[in-house]
């Protein structure tokens with residue numbers, strides 16, 4: 001890094017539909033023009049191109065095992081050492097990685113966003129600030145139905161069936177317990193301007209004063 005400082009890593013987690021992406025984008029936008037990047041844990045779902053489409057539908061996408069966490073950790077390590085990475089691209093409709101990758105140059109601020117980023121101690125140890133976006137289950141399922149039908153190629157029946165059989169139980173087993181690791185808990189996510197402003201001030205202070 002030009003000024004000799006280590007990049008800052010901010011982890012943003014919470015259940016599906018909690019508003020993680022909205023919070024992360026709001027922070028990202030506050031630093032537009034600065035040296036900042038966003039990494040989505042979803043892009044590190046395991047490659048399933050060797051499986052048929054029907055087999056991919058059976059995958060539990062809310063279990064830690066669904067992710068290639070070793071690759072994600074390797075990439076965060078590289079970015080912290082100011083090395084560029086070749087980021088995978090995920091195709092939600094095909095339920096596997098796309099053939100494309102994106103070259104991501106290192107930056108001073110790294111926002112890592114995803115449902116299970118606080119579940120692995122090795123990832124937690126790389127973070128300077130850990131944020132949990134806390135939104136009620138009923139709000140999250142409503143948001144998810146709308147989003148998955150509009151953007152992720154799912155039907156209403158498939159969203160409801162997946163939510164009740166997998167998403168909800170996995171949330172309570174794996175995601176909600178990681179709340180205890182968070183430095184900050186943000187209720188309701190992207191519309192919480194006070195929380196976004198506090199985060200922005202803190203990141204700005206670390207960038208300027210190192211704390």
Ligand SMILES: Nc1ncnc2c1ncn2[C@@H]1O[C@H](COP(=O)(O)OP(=O)(O)O)[C@@H](O)[C@H]1O
Pocket residue numbers: 014015016017018019020021022023143144147188189190191192
């Ligand atoms: N505070 C909010 N109020 C209303 N809708 C929201 C709010 N935060 C997020 N959304 C919407 O809910 C959906 C899921 O939000 P997103 O930020 O993608 O959540 P996550 O990344 O946690 O799954 C998106 O369509 C987003 O526009």
Ligand SMILES: Nc1ccn([C@@H]2O[C@H](COP(=O)(O)O)[C@@H](O)[C@H]2O)c(=O)n1
Pocket residue numbers: 015016017020021042045061062091092093094095096114115167
């Ligand atoms: N092929 C896939 C991959 C993931 N999901 C669901 O995405 C959720 C995580 O993404 P958010 O942006 O909502 O945090 C997770 O709950 C998976 O169930 C999927 O449905 N299909």
